[in-house]
Amino acid sequence: MRTYRLSCLIFLMLLGFPPACKKMIRIDPPSTQLTEDRVFASEANAEAALINIYSLLGNMDGSIIAQLGAYTDELVYNGTGRDASEFGTGILSGSNEDIAYLWSTAYAIIYQANLLTKGLENNGSSIPPMAKQRIVAEAKVLRAYCFLLLVNCFGEVPLALSADLASNANAPRAPVPEIYRQVAVDLDRARNDLPEAYPSPGKFRVNKWVAQALLARCYLYMQDWDRAREASDGLIRSGPYTLAGVNDIMLGGNEEAIWQLWNRDGNSILVFEFMPLGKVPAYNLHPDLVNNMERDDRRKDAWTGEFDDGISRYHYPAKYKNTGLAGKPEYTCYLRLAEQYLIRAEALAMKEELPAALTDINVVRSRAGVASVHLPINRDSCLRLIEKERRVELFTEGCHRFFDLKRTDRIDSVMSASKTGWTPWAKLLPLPEHELTVNSSLTQNPGY
């Protein structure tokens, strides 16, 4: 009998075991991860979350500059990649992985900026108000940069402004003016909230002038000439920037640069797409662009190169020169002063202030050693001159050629002469196929 009693006792003890379980499986969050609330409880963590958004920008860029260059009459694609080839031929498909990457990275940046903004607004009580204001403003500039890119590439895109997955997922494609309005509001607020000094050494982060320069570009795309002029004028007059020598425009921290993309090795990743490292590089300069450069244009020597592989000769873009760890550090240029002169020139020309416009154009031309253009000139010629000047000044920098041709509505006439496969719907990129399959409310751009 003793054993029966004992066994009963043991089983009763075992029955008492489960209630204690809940306590036994408490676990602390992992030491190498932070829960969301802790991220917004310290300035350093919030700053780190912001840093991550900058690093995503670094992931996203580079290739799209080259690809949209090849999509227009700026570059020629010479490689074998399937996705890049589509840009080269001008016939894109919804399954293009590079487009999918652009879309998903841009929205990842937008989401993380939303998350950071909301997190700081809700929880950031222990962060000094000045720091909070700056971090939120930086995040908003990065978000605006992405929306500006998206709206220019795809037209109407979902205006995802929330930190909530479901409400973002359900956001419909917003009308183009509404997107621009949001971008302008964010940038305008940011230029008031941001300090004039860069938040970190170099010109890699967003300060007041970055917001303003981007705002000038945004107003230019919106064809709001007065505001475009005001923003670029303010920057040219009050900003701490002067034009640099033609060989120096990509150097780290040069006097002309407003915003540069940091890279660990001190070189732009674009250099590996453009420079002939013993073989024909993936992208060459479009012959038409080289021909457009005037005879004594210093930019021809400084920003282009020639390569002979034994079969033919290629022109390649050479704004970026540093391929190794040695040499002067160079960085991908996002914003620089010359563009602001050309923005102001265009805004002035639109308002028939042609002498002032020519002055701005000649500032850029004379730096390149090209003769100044003088009156008389009519508005259209002046605008055409600005377009040409933008083409030879800003190539391989910010998808300018594609966006310029679109906003001036000249894309079809220029491109159908340049690419046999060009179609009227090609001015809008196709939305990634995958996005359409996972979001049934999203519609494809016409033609695809």
Place this chain on the structure above:
Amino acid sequence: MLILALMVPVSSHSQAVTLTANGMTLEKLFNEFRRQTGYQFIYTKDQVQNARPVSCKLRGATIGEAMEACMVAQSLRWTIEDHYVVISEGPVETHRENKSPPFDIEGIVMDENDNIIAGATVSVKGLSPGTSTDQEGMFRLRRLKIGSVLTISSIGFEEREIIADAARVTVRLRMKVNELDQAVVIGYGITSRRYNVGAVSRITAADISQQPVGNPLAAIQGRAPGVFVQTENGLPGGNTRIQIRGQGSVAAGTNPLYVIDGVPFLSAPFSSSPAANGANGQVSPFSIINPADIQSIEVLKDAEAAAIYGSRAANGVVLITTRRGNTGHTKFDLDIYKGMGNIGHRAALLKLEDYLQIRKEAFSNAGLTPVARTAPDLLLWDQHSTTDWQKYLFGGTAHLTNIQASLSGGKGGTSFFSGINFRREGTVLPGNNGNTRVGGHLSVDHLSPDQKLSVSAMMMLASQNNRVIHSAEAASFINLAPNFPIYNADGSLNWATGENPAALLLQRSESRTNNLITNVSLRYKAGRQVSVKLNAGYSRITLERVSVLPKKGMNPAYLPVSSSIFAGNIEESFIVEPFADFTKKFGPLDLLVLAGGTFQQATSFSSGVEGINYPDESLLYSMGAAGELRNASSSFAGSKYVSAFARLNARWKDSYIVSFNFRRDGSTRFGPGKRFGNFGSVAGGWILSNESFVKKKFRFLSYAKLRVSAGITGNDQVQDFAYLSSYGTGGTYQDVSGLSPLRSANPDYSWETNRKLDIGLELGFWNDRLMVTGTYYNNRSGNQLVPYPLPSQAGFAQYTANLPALVMNAGAEFEVNSVNIRHTHFTWRTYFNITVPSNKLLKYPGLNQSGYASTYVLGQDLSVVKNIHFLGVDPQNGAPLFEDVNKDGLLRFPDDFQTAGKRSPGYYGGLGNNFSFGHFEGSLFLQFVNQRSPGRIDYPGYDARNTWEKAARRWRKTGDVTGVPRPIVSSIDPASAAVYTLLNSDYAFLNTSYLRLKTIQLSYSFAERLLKKWKIMHLALFIQGQNILTFTGRRFIDPETLNGLKDTMPVIRQLAGGIHLTL
């Protein structure tokens, strides 16, 4: 010499002899004895022909008495073993001195390995009661007649009869050939195959010891039905993947739960950051466990066997039991073998002239003139000298040395086993590559004098050092152009095509793995029926790895810098399991009740960092010498488990069995609201052969059992903390490390459930000499944890959640064990198994919107392969033709992609034969798999890459009917689009079925009388071979490791010879 043996199975004979012989020949007499008793007689013609005629009178005599009576006058010796009477030469005096006075006998009973058998029953035939052996295996019997027959028996051993002919005897019992009664380890207990109602496959130390493998999991391959074992990488330390009854999970892990002596061990292959991996890829944690330290491996496959492991059992459970000591002689065992390995199978590639001809054709087909940039192989490189790249990369000899020494023994209630082992294994790769493992194993068992408290403790320690080339990409170089020169004329490396095998060999990886497994088990017998137990265990495995990438090993065009990648990983697990069992016999009812609890904690920590800016390349292995450290990372994961479990097993009249298992599991892997779950199983068994109608009607049927089990298990192989919304290390900007949101919160995150059904029929024929088992299983895995795709605009591309997707794994397993011939001098056993699995995705809501839209098809296998269908070659122009399903003129996903087949095996199994002939023992084991795999195909002529031999039969001129399209050169040829299509078509989906002579073994044991002279207990010489022959296609180097487009190293053929010594 002709051996006569009559192989009629023993049936129900009276076993008593009644006979009157008058000058009968011995042969006739033996035939008569056989007819009456069923005993088989083994003798030679010479023996009976030269024997004297026999006269005797017997009435109801035992076989022993009968033999004694009629062999008196013969100069022959005889012994009775099992159901055989063996006649041999040489008179034995004692047989004739049957008139001598009674005497006392003393004996010791041991097993074949000289382990003491305590509690064996010893009785004198015809007299009762007998006696039994004591703790030391000794027995004493008084006043026996010389020539009396003693019967010695013990559970798990074959009964044996001996003639009492000396005052001191040593009796060795053989382990029961009838495996039905051998112990089978199951979760929290042991059972026998006879009464087990679950699906359990067992691999014993004997199976493992036949194979010179370094990884014990590799020894299971082909030997357990329902268990698909695949070497993923043939280099030492490389991973061996085990899949039990198919892939049940879409996204979660599909590894079984491994338990070593009760302590859960790492399930997943061991890896730090992939960048730091060597060419052997992820390390199998089992590569550092010495196979010789294992007593048995039990694979639990169905719900009855596995459900007691609850939320971790969906993918099956592998129980590993380590070796332990036995009381008796202190034994010293030494095992040494040395061997060599090479690649056993080669891909058939084009010869140089064919290759060059095809390249030239490719250019001329495109109307292009080759230039140095596009065709260095035609214009710059030597047109006559060939390098055999398979020989260059895999042509080496892998040397193997394995030493294993152990000392074991014990006295009274205490026994111990202590062993050390050493293994060094080279590779077939060029250069200094290899793996060295040193390990120790200690176990102690103690039973208190009152036999109430028992303690078992075990500790296993091992350290492994691996040096190998860094990149498995080397494997893809077997297809280099046959005339590719490694060096340019000036002695520099040739980078014309952007790659160079000699450079790749300069990138190296070194790793050190350390392993500690320890456990203690306490058991207190609180009464006759109740025992209380406590198991506690701890295991820890650490990996340190460094990969060095010197600049000279990389293409200078990309301006590389020398760098090193350092990575470390620690995995720890701790477990405590108190439990109690209760066993009692109530008349015809045998009852077992077991209940207990588990607390387990597992943690894993890994870190990595990259070093650059080294002052000198010889310092690359040093982290301190790096001028700059970057890309530092670290991660931590941890989980806690708490569970309660119970089992009830009842057996009625040894014929009807029911079994219930239950487990309630709580795990921190899941969201706070979803941490607890219930799992369990119900099973029943009916031993038909105990029914009188079976006994009467089917007399050849010695054993028949029908078993059915059903139950629910879970799969928890998902990331730790995946339910938390958290931030982790993100990207870097301006050398400052960022924080990246990892995922959004999901408190409803729960485990996958897996419902298992298993029906089995086990049959034994002719005294279980032929055992046949057939099993059907049907498992359904639901509540699948899958990444649910979100549009990018939401912020995250996916959200991991439980989805009511359903995957079915069904299949049939068939197994035959047969003892074809069994007698003293010669035995022959055959073992065969085959598994025919099927896998189906039954349900997946929103499949077409998910990230798996292109991967899975409803109603098809999870490993389905979809591609464009290749129709053949157009005889007009040699272009490959494809099926354009929607006839839109384009070959595009998804409409033109058709189901081509699956990657999971169609069927697989093994066939083994074991022989023993006198002092020789041998075995042959064949393993087979029917499967297809996507392969890397190099298109004929496309670039400076060689391709398979059959490409020589390409299309050349209009009207050629062939399966190989015309050569097309790289992208400058407008036709090259077809090449992409071809590589995405079923043309590149290869038949990789194979039949392998997996194991051969031959050993010779020295005769006992020689050993006695040398004072050695056992001495054997052996040779063993692994992967000796492979019958398969010739488009690839190895069908087993071929895995889509991933480069892996082939398995190698090994041949080893050695010696086994026991003192």
